[in-house]
Amino acid sequence: MPALPLLAVRPAAPADEAELAELDRSTWSTLHAVLPRPTPPYGPFFEEGHPPGDFLVAEAAEAGGGAPRVAGYVRVVPPTPLASNAHVRQIRGLAVAGWARGAGVGRLLVRAACDEARRRGANRITLRVLAHNEPARALYASEGFAVEGVLPGEFFLNGRYVDDVCMGRSLDPA
Secondary structure, three states: OOOOOEEEEEEOOHHHHHHHHHHHHHOOOOOOOOOOOOOOOOOOOOEOOEOHHHEEEEEEOOOOOOOOEEEEEEEEEOOOOOHHHOOEEEEEEEEEOHHHOOOOHHHHHHHHHHHHHHHOOOOEEEEEEEOOOHHHHHHHHHOOOEEEEEEEEEEEEOOEEEEEEEEEEEOOOO
């Protein structure tokens, strides 16, 4: 798929809520989700503990033009509220719209997450990914993340146990 005309990666705004909620529902899959499939009535996308400031949004126009819209998002947060852990940020959610897949949006969001983590004073970034999500694991590895641990059989999805893979990388310039 050719690259999309990416217009921006920016912080999410309250006005993005409906579009992000729809993106989240449309991309749900046991490939990456451990929570059950969302069903109506849907709750808010932004809520206490998940404010707009935790999210970065990629905007693009679909192939062939048109108005820019949300192509994906990444959520970047402190892994704990502990001062001793304040130097770390964690990716806790990444989604790319079906029409934008294969065009580098996920890679752009991972890089933006690392930049945002650095901007917030972090020198390390971590994430967790399901072992069977090979496309995501390959993306993270290509962006410098290494497997730092595996929680065997941590989740039971679609009738089988799935490992949870912990990955991380330094944000120090090198």
